[in-house]
Amino acid sequence: MKKLVIVMIALILGFGVNAQQKKAITVKINTPTVQCEKCKKTIEDYLSYEEGITKVVVDFKQKRTTVTYFTDRTNMENIKTAIANSGYDAEDVKAEIDAYNKLPKCCKKPIK
Numbered sequence: 001m002k003k004l005v006i007v008m009i010a011l012i013l014g015f016g017v018n019a020q021q022k023k024a025i026t027v028k029i030n031t032p033t034v035q036c037e038k039c040k041k042t043i044e045d046y047l048s049y050e051e052g053i054t055k056v057v058v059d060f061k062q063k064r065t066t067v068t069y070f071t072d073r074t075n076m077e078n079i080k081t082a083i084a085n086s087g088y089d090a091e092d093v094k095a096e097i098d099a100y101n102k103l104p105k106c107c108k109k110p111i112k
Contacts, residue, residue, distance in 0.1 A: 022072040046086035
């Protein structure tokens with residue numbers, strides 16, 4: 001009987017902890033200024049240090065960044081801001097100018 005009570009308590013606590021954790025979601029963010037493999041590596045490396053982000057895939061041909069993250073640790077606006085802080089536009093958030101100026105020449109927007 002004592003073992004049954006201990007098992008029941010453990011199960012209840014286990015469900016309680018599990019219910020508090022939010023699931024990871026995946027979003028696609030348009031990154032129109034991404035142009036090459038260096039751009040891809042820069043964004044993926046920069047976002048790897050952000051809390052709550054579990055996976056980043058940059059498709060420079062489609063100009064899209066796919067990010068998987070935990071909603072209880074970060075949000076879409078923080079991710080867009082992090083991309084902008086790395087020197088690239090992220091949908092409606094423009095690149096941070098100092099970071100953009102430090103990008104290699106091949107990663108800057110072509111002048112029209």
